[in-house]
Each structure stands twice: as C-alpha cells, then as structure tokens.
Amino acid sequence: xxxxxxxxxxxxxxxxxxxxxxxxxxxxxxxxxxxxxxxxxxxxxxxxxxxxxxxxxxxxxxxxxxxxxxxxxxxxxxxxxxxxxxxxxxxxxxxxxxxxxxxxxxxxxxxxxxxxxxxxxxxxxxxxxxxxxxxxxxxxxxxxxxxxxxxxxxxxxxxxxxxxxxxxxxxxxxxxxxxxxxxxxxxxxxxxxxxxxxxxxxxxxxxxxxxxxxxxxxxxxxxxxxxxxxxxxxxxxxxxxxxxxxxxxxxxxxxxxxxxxxxxxxxxxxxxxxxxxxxxxxxxxxxxxxxxxxxxxxxxxxxxxxxxxxxxxxxxxxxxxxxxxxxxxxxxxxxxxxxxxxxxxxxxxxxxxxxxxxxxxxxxxxxxxxxxxxxxxxxxxxxxxxxxxxxxxxxxxxxxxxxxxxxxxxxxxxxxx
Ligand SMILES: *[C@@H]1O[C@H](CO)[C@@H](O)[C@H](O)[C@H]1NC(C)=O
Ligand SMILES: *[C@@H]1O[C@H](CO)[C@@H](O)[C@H](O)[C@H]1NC(C)=O
Ligand SMILES: *[C@@H]1O[C@H](CO)[C@@H](O)[C@H](O)[C@H]1NC(C)=O
Ligand SMILES: *[C@@H]1O[C@H](CO)[C@@H](O)[C@H](O)[C@H]1NC(C)=O
Ligand SMILES: *[C@@H]1O[C@H](CO)[C@@H](O)[C@H](O)[C@H]1NC(C)=O
Ligand SMILES: *[C@@H]1O[C@H](CO)[C@@H](O)[C@H](O)[C@H]1NC(C)=O
Ligand SMILES: *[C@@H]1O[C@H](CO)[C@@H](O)[C@H](O)[C@H]1NC(C)=O
Numbered sequence: 001x002x003x004x005x006x007x008x009x010x011x012x013x014x015x016x017x018x019x020x021x022x023x024x025x026x027x028x029x030x031x032x033x034x035x036x037x038x039x040x041x042x043x044x045x046x047x048x049x050x051x052x053x054x055x056x057x058x059x060x061x062x063x064x065x066x067x068x069x070x071x072x073x074x075x076x077x078x079x080x081x082x083x084x085x086x087x088x089x090x091x092x093x094x095x096x097x098x099x100x101x102x103x104x105x106x107x108x109x110x111x112x113x114x115x116x117x118x119x120x121x122x123x124x125x126x127x128x129x130x131x132x133x134x135x136x137x138x139x140x141x142x143x144x145x146x147x148x149x150x151x152x153x154x155x156x157x158x159x160x161x162x163x164x165x166x167x168x169x170x171x172x173x174x175x176x177x178x179x180x181x182x183x184x185x186x187x188x189x190x191x192x193x194x195x196x197x198x199x200x201x202x203x204x205x206x207x208x209x210x211x212x213x214x215x216x217x218x219x220x221x222x223x224x225x226x227x228x229x230x231x232x233x234x235x236x237x238x239x240x241x242x243x244x245x246x247x248x249x250x251x252x253x254x255x256x257x258x259x260x261x262x263x264x265x266x267x268x269x270x271x272x273x274x275x276x277x278x279x280x281x282x283x284x285x286x287x288x289x290x291x292x293x294x295x296x297x298x299x300x301x302x303x304x305x306x307x308x309x310x311x312x313x314x315x316x317x318x319x320x321x322x323x324x325x326x327x328x329x330x331x332x333x334x335x336x337x338x339x340x341x342x343x344x345x346x347x348x349x350x351x352x353x354x355x356x357x358x359x360x361x362x363x364x365x366x367x368x369x370x371x372x373x374x375x376x377x378x379x380x381x382x383x384x385x386x387x388x389x390x391x392x393x394x395x396x397x398x399x400x401x402x403x404x405x406x407x408x409x410x411x412x413x414x415x416x417x
Contacts, residue, residue, distance in 0.1 A: 025046050025134075026043070026044065026045045026046045026134045026135040026136055026137070027132055027133075027134055028043050028104055028132055028133040028134070028135070029104070029131075029132050030104050030105065030106045030130055030131065030132065031103070031104065031105075032103070032104050033101050033102060033103035033104070034053050034054060034101065034102050035054075035099065035100070035101045036054035036064035036066075036096060036097070036098055036099060036100045036101070037054075037098060037099070038056070040053060040054050040064075041053065042054075042071070043133070043135045043141075044071065044135060045135045045136055045137045045139070046137055047137045048071060048072060049070065049071065049072055049137055049139070049267075050068055050069070050070065050071060050079075050135060050136075050137070050138075050139040051068070051069055051071035051135070052067075052068050052135045052141050053066070053067075053102075054066055054067075054096075054100070054102075055067050055069060055076065055078060057095050057183065058183060059183045060095060060183075062097060062098045063095035063096065063097060063098075064095065064096055064097075064098065064100065065078065065081050065082075065094060065095055065096075065185055066081065066082040066094075066096065066100075066102055066112055066121070067079075067080060067081040067082070068080040068081075068135075068139060068141055068154060070139075070267060070283070072285070073267070073283060073291065075283075075292070075293070077269070077283075077293070078161075078185075079139055079161045079163060079269060080139075080141070080154045080157075080158065080159055080161065081094060081159055081185050082094060082110075082112055082120075082121045083121075083159060083185065083186070083187065084120055084121045094121075094185045094186060095185065096112065096114060096120055097114060097115055098115070099114075099115035100112065100113065100114050100115060100120065101113050104130065104132075104133050104143075105130070106129050106130050106131075107126065107129065107130070108122050108123075108126060109122060109123035109124075109126040109130055109143050109151065109152050110122060110123040110133070110143070110152075123143065123152045123157070124152075124157075126143065126151050126152055127151065128145045128149065128151050129145055129146070130143045130144070130145060130151055131144060131145050131146040132144060138155075138163060138164065138165045138166075139154075139155075139163045139166075140153055140154055140155040140163075140165070140166070141153070141154040142154075142155075155167075156172065156174065157174075158174060158176055159176065159177070159179075159185075160176055160177060160178050160179055160188075160271055160272045160273075160274075161176075161269050161270065161271045161272075162176070162235075162237045162243070162269070162270045162271075163237060163268070163269055164237050164238065164239055164240070164241050164263060164268050165237065165238070165239050166237045167234050167235065167236045167237070168194055168234065168235040169194075169233070169234055170194045170195075170196065170198060170232060170233050170234065171233075174193070174194075175191050175192070175193045176191060176192040176193070176272045177190070177191050177272070178190040178191070178272045178273060178274050178275075178276060179274045180274060181274050181345065181347065182274060184274075187207070188207075188274050189204055189205055189207060189276070189312070190202065190203070190204055190205070190272055190274075190275075190276035191203050191205055191210075191212065191272070192272050192278060194232060194234070194235050194245070197222045197223065197231060198221050198222050198223065198230075198231030198232035198233065198245075198247070198248070199218050199219055199220065199221055199222050199232065200217075200218065200219035200221060200232060200235060200245055200255075201215040201217065201218050201219075202215055202216050202217035202218075202272075202276065202278060202299070202300065203215050203216065204216065204276065204307055204309060204312050204314070204315075205312075206311060206312060213309040213310065213311055213312055214309055214310070216276070216300055216303070216306035216307045216309070217278070217299050217300045217306065219232065219245055219253060219255070221245045221247060221253050223248075227249075228248065229247060229248045229249030229251075230247050230248070230249065230251075231247060231248050232245040232246065232247055232248075232253065233246055233247065233248050234246040236252075237268075237270060239263065240260065240262075240263060241260045241263050241266070241268040241280075241282075242254060242260065243255045243256070243270055243280060255280075255297075255299070256280065256296070256297040258280075258296050258297050260282070260296070261282065264285075265284065265285055265286070266282045266283060266284060266285060267282065267283040267284075267285055268280065268281065268282055268283075269281050269283075269293075273329065274347075275303065275315050275329060275330050275347060276303050276307060276315045276330075277298050277299070277300075277303050277328060277329055277330070278298060278299050279295050279296075279297070279298035279328075280295075280296045280297055280298070281293040281294060281295055281296065282294050282296055295327055295328070298327075298328050298329075301328070302324050302328070303315045303322075303324070303328070303329075303330050304316075304322035304323065304324050304330055308381045308382065309382075310382060313349065315330045315332070315347070316330060316332035316347055317332065317341070317345075317347060317348040317349030317350065318349040318350070319334065319335070319338055319349055319350040319351070319352070320332045320333065320334060320347075320348070320349060320350045321333050321334070321335055321375070321378060330347075332346055332347045332348075334350035335350065335373060335375065336373045337352060337353055337354060337373065338350040338351060338352050338353060339351060339353055354370075356370070356404075356407065357404065358404035358405065360404075368401075370401070372397055372400075372401075372409075379410060379412075380408050380410060383408075384410075385405075386399075386417075387416070387417070388416075388417040389415055389416045389417065390415040390416075391411075391415060391416065391417040392415075393411050395417065396409050396411045396417035397409060397411075399417065
C-alpha cells in the first residue's frame, strides 16, 4: 500500500501537463471521444482557426452534424462533414441525434455511433494502427500512426468544400458533391471531379444514382494530339489561395485570374454550392470587423443556361423559372398559377394550381378554360414536341389553346413557334 501511493502521485504529475499540451497542439489521443450535446466540446487546431466536433443543425432541434468548421468567425462555416453513403452497409444519415458519440479508435479510426451505440459512420480504410489524430491549422483532420504516417485525412475525403493547401489527385477518384440545400447536408444534385483524362468537370447527376448528365463546365485540360503533358493531374488550392489545375508537364491552368489578398489576413474556401455554382470565397480574419464571406469568382458564368441538359431539371426544379442574380447564383421562382411542391424548398419543383388535360377540355367543349401568361426572354428548352414555322405570335398562341396537351408555347425570331 505504501509503495503504491508515490507511484500514483508521479503518474498524476506526468499526466496533467500532457493533457494540457494535447489541447494546444490539436493532438487527440486514441480513446478520446466527443458527445453531441448542447454544451459539447470540440477538438481545436492549435491556432484555434478550425474545430472538429458536433455542430447543432440550425433548423433541426436535437440533430447534430459531425463536422469541421471555421471556429473564429460568427458563421462557424462548415468545411467538412461526415456523410454516410447509402451504398455502405452501415447506412445512416448524416445528421445524428443528441447523445451520438465520435471516438478515436486505434484500429477503426474515427467511429461515429448513435445514442444506442449503433455505428453510423467511420473514417474508412485504415491500414495500420492509429496513434493519434491532429486537428491541423489548415483545417485538415489527420490520423497518424506512431511513425507519423498519415492513415486518413479529411482533406482526402472532401465533401463540398476545398481549403488552401488541399489538393485533389486525378488518380484518387475523389468527387465533391454539393449538399441538398444550405441546411441539408445530404448528397445533392451536383458534382465536381478531375476526370481520368485530366478534365475538370461540373456535372448534374440523376439522384439517387450518380449517373451524370453532360458537364455544365469543363476546363479542357486534356492531353492534346501531339502532347500528353497537357493533361491535368491535380486540382491544387495552394497556400496563397490560388486554385489551379496542375498539368502533367507541371504547367498550371488557373481557374481564375482574380488577384488575392494575403492568407495572413483572409480565410479562403472554395465550395460547390447546393445550387451547383462552384465559388471561391474570402473572409477577413480580424474579428473586430464584422466580416462575412465575399464571393471572388465562380463558375459556370450562367448556371441557368449551363445546366440545361437532356435529363434532370437543371439548377431549379421542374416548372420553375431560373434567373441569374448579380452574385451569379440562381433564383428560382414559380410561374404565375403555379406554387412550390415543397413550400420550404424554394429551389424545388412547382405544381400547377389548376387541372389541365384533355379530359377537362372534353367536359367543357368550346369554353376557354385557360389563358396565357406572357414571359419575356424565357425559354423551356428540350421539351419541344412541335416546331411550327413560319408562324405568327397569334397563330402560335392559338395552336397551343386548341391543343389539350400544350402547356407552353415559345415564340421566337419573329416567325418560329
Ligand atoms: C501527438 O501526441 C503523441 C503522443 O503524446 C506524440 O507522440 C506526437 O508527437 C504528437 N503529435 C503532434 C503533431 O504533436
Ligand atoms: C451540459 O448541459 C446539460 C443540459 O443542458 C447540463 O445538465 C450539464 O450540466 C451541462 N454540462 C456542462 C459541463 O456544462
Ligand atoms: C435532407 O434531404 C433529403 C433528401 O431530400 C431528405 O431525405 C432528408 O430527410 C433531409 N434531411 C433533413 C435533416 O431534413
Ligand atoms: C503540336 O501541334 C501544334 C499544331 O500542329 C503545334 O502548333 C505545336 O507546337 C505542337 N506541340 C508540340 C509540343 O509539338
Ligand atoms: C500559388 O499559385 C500562384 C499562381 O500560380 C503563385 O503565384 C503563387 O506563388 C503560389 N503560391 C504558393 C505558396 O505556392
Ligand atoms: C514536375 O514536378 C515534379 C516535382 O517537382 C517532378 O518530379 C517532375 O519530374 C516534373 N515533371 C515534369 C514533366 O517536369
Ligand atoms: C458588428 O456588429 C454589431 C452587431 O450587429 C454592431 O453592434 C457593431 O457595431 C459591428 N461592428 C463593426 C466593426 O462593424
């Protein structure tokens, strides 16, 4: 008994300094865990710029998102989140209930479990034994073994956002998916990837599959006829905040010529927004100025026109009218006589507030059941079933009126219907 006591005291003296250091260098040891509650703690990077942990969802009481966020700004903007894909047998959605827990495990890496202990997500394919995790000042959460080898990095498993010092390797098959909406972090309808031939693509996809429509942006960084060195090999977000495609021949293809301020004064991020626009943002680091994210550049130039494709509704839902705002983000509105299918989803589809069909026409023969709303500079692409020419505007309207299948008539170029 007497012999045990001195050991115990020595043990405590050693343990205390280590645990306080552990908080300052972003170092998380195996066995550490966080629980999703109102006053949940998080794992901070040494500079305090980034935090890893549970963020409460603003619009959903009792739901939390395992994520990494900018911790020093009021927005607490999320840059990475755990998203369990349906294809994984462990399943589960990305917002998790109160009482869920994330633990750093030596063999499994990060393991997210629900309040009942059911596994919801884990950092996949850990080969080796994890010694600790590090929330680094770049925003990258890294799991390392005892020889400082990286076993897993959040930077290699990006969601919708890239940060300075992050690269996407062509060969890694990494894909950025947009979210469903600003507040719903489920997989959305847009993706960004560096394709095998070196081309950087933005595609709309046909959920719930990943089947992609024709790209609505492509960089063109492929091998040229006589020079395979021009193919892109990496998407680079360098430490100064510039985003470019690095070609096989080490030349760079800058996505934007915009001059940037120093990363000492500004945070940068690039996000594939839920509406399909890929945007680079900056945010002042000083906390006294009430900063917000400023859009520096984005692609494509006009998402309303660019996402027209042979399948899918584009950036707005079906029957919804897309207009481009000054920040090059889309605005989706229902036409007069139509209303949102889901009143909470401004970007979703619109349904008619009337019943239209051939049956209705037959029941009231000779009666004008419908009238026209005229919209200027508006098109309804890829849905034509008749093309009448030459035709006047009146003939065009009349032909639609007399056709019980017709919902819209497009008149253009002074003679085409
Ligand atoms: C994290 O902690 C472990 C154990 O104390 C230590 O060996 C390692 O060097 C630390 N890593 C960093 C990046 O500080
Ligand atoms: C966290 O919040 C719960 C309930 O809101 C409270 O019971 C608990 O004491 C709080 N814990 C700490 C460490 O503040
Ligand atoms: C997010 O959107 C998906 C697909 O529309 C839906 O199934 C899910 O319930 C939504 N999640 C939340 C938290 O609202
Ligand atoms: C490839 O061909 C084009 C056109 O023939 C030529 O202008 C260019 O210099 C060639 N590039 C190389 C690397 O040979
Ligand atoms: C980042 O890229 C830009 C543009 O190519 C270049 O001017 C700058 O020196 C690069 N910065 C770093 C840290 O590599
Ligand atoms: C490109 O740069 C890398 C790293 O600096 C180097 O190893 C490689 O040989 C270079 N490739 C070419 C084609 O210059
Ligand atoms: C920041 O915002 C707060 C609240 O809106 C306001 O009271 C304060 O004056 C603002 N500070 C600056 C520097 O704009």
